[in-house]
Amino acid sequence: xxxxxxxxxxxxxxxxxxxxxxxxxxxxxxxxxxxxxxxxxxxxxxxxxxxxxxxxxxxxxxxxxxxxxxxxxxxxxxxxxxxxxxxxxxxxxxxxxxxxxxxxxxxxxxxxxxxxxxxxxxxxxxxxxxxxxxxxxxxxxxxxxxxxxxxxxxxxxxxxxxxxxxxxxxxxxxxxxxxxxxxxxxxxxxxxxxxxxxxxxxxxxxxxxxxxxxxxxxxxxxxxxxxxxxxxxxxxxxxxxxxxxxxxxxxxxxxxxxxxxxxxxxxxxxxxxxxxxxxxxxxxxxxxxxxxxxxxxxxxxxxxxxxxxxxxxxxxxxxxxxxxxxxxxxxxxxxxxxxxxxxxxxxxxxxxxxxxxxxxxxxxxxxxxxxxxxxxxxxxxxxxxxxxxxxxxxxxxxxxxxxxxxxxxxxxxxxxxxxxxxxxxxxxxx
Amino acid sequence: xxxxxxxxxxxxxxxxxxxxxxxxxxxxxxxxxxxxxxxxxxxxxxxxxxxxxxxxxxxxxxxxxxxxxxxxxxxxxxxxxxxxxxxxxxxxxxxxxxxxxxxxxxxxxxxxxxxxxxxxxxxxxxxxxxxxxxxxxxxxxxxxxxxxxxxxxxxxxxxxxxxxxxxxxxxxxxxxxxxxxxxxxxxxxxxxxxxxxxxxxxxxxxxxxxxxxxxxxxxxxxxxxxxxxxxxxxxxxxxxxxxxxxxxxxxxxxxxxxxxxxxxxxxxxxxxxxxxxxxxxxxxxxxxxxxxxxxxxxxxxxxxxxxxxxxxxxxxxxxxxxxxxxxxxxxxxxxxxxxxxxxxxxxxxxxxxxxxxxxxxxxxxxxxxxxxxxxxxxxxxxxxxxxxxxxxxxxxxxxxxxxxxxxxxxxxxxxxxxxxxxxxxxxxxxxxxxxxxxxxxxxxxxxxxxxxxxxxxxxx
Numbered sequence: 110x111x112x113x114x115x116x117x118x119x120x121x122x123x124x125x126x127x128x129x130x131x132x133x134x135x136x137x138x139x140x141x142x143x144x145x146x147x148x149x150x151x152x153x154x155x156x157x158x159x160x161x162x163x164x165x166x167x168x169x170x171x172x173x174x175x176x177x178x179x180x181x182x183x184x185x186x187x188x189x190x191x192x193x194x195x196x197x198x199x200x201x202x203x204x205x206x207x208x209x210x211x212x213x214x215x216x217x218x219x220x221x222x223x224x225x226x227x228x229x230x231x232x233x234x235x236x237x238x239x240x241x242x243x244x245x246x247x248x249x250x251x252x253x254x255x256x257x258x259x260x261x262x263x264x265x266x267x268x269x270x271x272x273x274x275x276x277x278x279x280x281x282x283x284x285x286x287x288x289x290x291x292x293x294x295x296x297x298x299x300x301x302x303x304x305x306x307x308x309x310x311x312x313x314x315x316x317x318x319x320x321x322x323x324x325x326x327x328x329x330x331x332x333x334x335x336x337x338x339x340x341x342x343x344x345x346x347x348x349x350x351x352x353x354x355x356x357x358x359x360x361x362x363x364x365x366x367x368x369x370x371x372x373x374x375x376x377x378x379x380x381x382x383x384x385x386x387x388x389x390x391x392x393x394x395x396x397x398x399x400x401x402x403x404x405x406x407x408x409x410x411x412x413x414x415x416x417x418x419x420x421x422x423x424x425x426x427x428x429x430x431x432x433x434x435x436x437x438x439x440x441x442x443x444x445x446x447x448x449x450x451x452x453x454x455x456x457x458x459x460x461x462x463x464x465x466x467x468x469x470x471x472x473x474x475x476x477x478x479x480x481x482x483x484x485x486x487x488x489x490x491x492x493x494x495x496x497x498x499x500x501x502x503x504x505x506x507x508x509x510x511x512x513x514x515x516x517x518x519x520x521x522x523x524x525x526x527x528x529x530x531x532x533x534x535x536x537x538x539x
Numbered sequence: 540x541x542x543x544x545x546x547x548x549x550x551x552x553x554x555x556x557x558x559x560x561x562x563x564x565x566x567x568x569x570x571x572x573x574x575x576x577x578x579x580x581x582x583x584x585x586x587x588x589x590x591x592x593x594x595x596x597x598x599x600x601x602x603x604x605x606x607x608x609x610x611x612x613x614x615x616x617x618x619x620x621x622x623x624x625x626x627x628x629x630x631x632x633x634x635x636x637x638x639x640x641x642x643x644x645x646x647x648x649x650x651x652x653x654x655x656x657x658x659x660x661x662x663x664x665x666x667x668x669x670x671x672x673x674x675x676x677x678x679x680x681x682x683x684x685x686x687x688x689x690x691x692x693x694x695x696x697x698x699x700x701x702x703x704x705x706x707x708x709x710x711x712x713x714x715x716x717x718x719x720x721x722x723x724x725x726x727x728x729x730x731x732x733x734x735x736x737x738x739x740x741x742x743x744x745x746x747x748x749x750x751x752x753x754x755x756x757x758x759x760x761x762x763x764x765x766x767x768x769x770x771x772x773x774x775x776x777x778x779x780x781x782x783x784x785x786x787x788x789x790x791x792x793x794x795x796x797x798x799x800x801x802x803x804x805x806x807x808x809x810x811x812x813x814x815x816x817x818x819x820x821x822x823x824x825x826x827x828x829x830x831x832x833x834x835x836x837x838x839x840x841x842x843x844x845x846x847x848x849x850x851x852x853x854x855x856x857x858x859x860x861x862x863x864x865x866x867x868x869x870x871x872x873x874x875x876x877x878x879x880x881x882x883x884x885x886x887x888x889x890x891x892x893x894x895x896x897x898x899x900x901x902x903x904x905x906x907x908x909x910x911x912x913x914x915x916x917x918x919x920x921x922x923x924x925x926x927x928x929x930x931x932x933x934x935x936x937x938x939x940x941x942x943x944x945x946x947x948x949x950x951x952x953x954x955x956x957x958x959x960x961x962x963x964x965x966x967x968x969x970x971x972x973x974x975x976x977x978x979x980x981x982x983x984x985x986x987x988x989x990x991x992x993x994x995x996x997x998x999x
Contacts, residue, residue, distance in 0.1 A: 148891040155791070155797075158791045162867075166813060173821070337711070341707060342708070344708055345709055345712045358716060359715055363712075365984065368980065370923070371921070372921065372923045373973055373976065376726065380728075459816065463817075466948070470956075492820040496820050496823070496924065499823070499828075507828070510824060
């Protein structure tokens with residue numbers, strides 16, 4: 110109130126027609142309360158938005174973890190095998206010299222059939238994974254002495270039993286699994302085959318090493334092409350390019366390429382690399398080249414920002430003591446900008462590693478059951494493998510898909526953490 | 540094998556040339572003194588190394604392109620090839636088979652004539668690749684020796700090496716233009732072939748999309764109406780996804796910039812950025828496995844009977860989540876660009892923080908926010924994996940979010956991943972769709988950047 114009177118007395122000529130606001134009155138209190146309530150609501154709304162976004166992320170990760178961690182384990186059945194009485198026909202002499210060949214001729218599937226029928230009354234195809242034969246073979250190679258004994262071998266269970274033990278399978282498998290579980294022959298072990306194997310037809314046999322290796326080879330090509338080209342282009346545009354129409358055209362192209370949908374790059378790869386240049390389909394070479402075109406603008410933009418951040422005084426000092434423009438850039442500007450460029454490169458590579466659509470266009474979705482050996486072998490990559498498995502109808506593939514997603518996310522998070530670490534460690538304030 | 544070997548040999552020659560030239564230049568520099576020499580010893584080294592390697596590699600690149608036809612000519616001249624069929628198609632098929640056996644990528648021949656040609660093929664390949672390797676090595680040696688003979692105190696090695704470097708830098712930046720031109724050329728060229736089979740007006744305004752029936756020979760004219768695809772793309776990417784992403788993204792940005800304590804902000808911002816780093820195939824799997832069944836059950840429980848398990852809502856919802864960090868960071872930037880004085884002025888008048896945000900900051904930042912939303916839309920309509928995995932294939936013109944719709948990118952993947960011959964209208968339609976997608980995203984980006992730029996200038 111005193112403020113109002115003070116204003117009147119100061120002689121500013123403000124007519125004191127309006128009654129002074131009664132801040133203590135009911136109407137004003139209600140109004141203030143309403144405004145404060147609205148303020149709180151707005152604030153809560155903001156917090157809710159942040160929490161909802163973070164909640165989505167948490168839900169996504171937890172649901173992947175929940176499904177996927179089971180993919181790293183496998184169910185095993187302890188199968189008693191009486192080798193002396195079995196139908197195995199193994200020549201001990203050949204086993205000494207060439208165990209692979211001896212066991213290839215030994216009719217091990219029939220041994221398993223006999224063993225499971227005797228022990229559990231079911232056929233081996235219902236109880237055991239197709240991998241069980243390989244596991245048995247490895248067990249014999251490890252210790253040939255078991256051929257003369259009656260032994261119990263832990264063998265991987267079939268998809269039906271595996272799914273029934275981990276979640277909910279169909280009726281017959283569920284019944285069989287609970288019957289076996291009661292007798293105590295079922296155990297759970299780490300599924301090493303998932304980390305070392307390739308794509309397969311049976312969920313208990315598949316692994317991600319083939320796809321991972323394909324991804325790594327593809328990334329090598331992508332990095333080898335996009336990093337030098339990206340850095341050189343960034344240096345040219347930032348340090349040397351004259352201001353003219355050509356430079357503008359280059360800048361516009363790079364900025365547009367950064368925003369072009371990734372699937373368009375796939376069409377480019379299909380039309381140019383496959384149909385015009387006749388490079389092999391499904392090859393990491395073509396995939397890497399396509400992804401390099403996609404990653405290059407990211408590196409150029411990050412590189413330009415990093416180069417821009419190097420203060421002009423450093424260039425002036427180098428020029429002042431007689432360095433040529435090329436020496437200035439390669440001896441001084443580039444080393445100082447390198448951490449920023451590397452951060453951008455890692456982020457671009459992480460994006461390329463998770464990219465699927467352009468690779469589908471150039472045919473990297475083939476069924477590949479062998480890890481690729483070179484740049485032109487048929488290969489698939491981790492995200493495409495996830496896509497292929499997600500299309501499979503078998504229930505056993507759900508956990509394998511989620512497990513592959515966990516591996517992919519682990520790689521991406523590691524790369525992004527390295528990028529953040531680099532940025533924090535080497536970021537310089539000039 | 541020989542290819543890798545010869546590259547290594549030329550590389551080694553380059554290194555040797557570098558070392559010799561540097562040593563010689565160092566000696567010369569010691570004789571005449573530093574101020575009398577034009578270039579540093581290292582620059583002489585690089586000059587010689589470049590002369591050794593560049594012409595030889597250029598020759599190898601040319602040779603690799605010429606060699607297949609030379610080999611084919613030699614093989615055709617052998618007696619075993621005289622019995623080959625006359626017509627080009629079957630002759631080339633047999634030749635290709637012989638070649639893949641000779642290179643080891645195929646184990647046995649389907650055609651007996653190919654088996655006879657394997658040996659000549661191998662011999663010719665060996666002969667020409669050895670010839671190329673020897674020529675390249677001689678070229679590298681000769682050019683290196685020539686360059687080495689020019690190492691003199693007065694020689695301007697630095698100037699010449701730097702010229703090569705400048706050309707390399709320029710060449711690298713031209714790749715961007717070449718890529719853009721390649722995209723435009725391939726899209727336009729293949730689309731032209733498509734539009735020679737299908738009327739562009741029918742494509743852009745037709746209401747019926749059924750490329751399968753066209754592939755089975757029911758005629759092309761009415762099977763490629765893309766309007767249902769355009770609608771599905773807009774429905775999922777520009778409507779449902781934005782209904783999720785704009786409020787969540789905008790409110791997150793406001794909370795984190797205006798309300799959150801610095802510590803909260805430091806932690807929450809990277810967490811939101813992780814959402815942008817999750818690969819789209821993971822989102823797609825999440826949408827198909829978790830979100831879509833939940834939505835179908837929800838629809839069934841509220842009495843919608845024909846809910847599809849591949850609903851537009853599932854794809855759009857998850858796509859919206861993916862876009863949140865994008866909208867949020869664009870909004871963050873444009874709010875930060877509003878001058879502090881405007882905010883202070885509003886607060887000094889007694890407005891609460893939320894009133895300041897709603898009545899001052901947001902209106903001032905609106906052009907930037909709109910630009911960001913346009914960029915987000917352009918990203919959403921070009922997004923592929925989520926819709927491929929969660930949105931279904933039925934081309935419906937519907938407003939029901941629980942029904943199945945299909946999008947441009949879904950159909951592109953669908954059209955190009957079958958086993959068709961490449962020049963059918965069905966596969967070419969993918970390029971026409973790609974062209975439309977490219978033009979629309981390009982326009983959205985140009986408009987968005989214009990809006991953002993214009994607004995930025997207003998406060999600077």
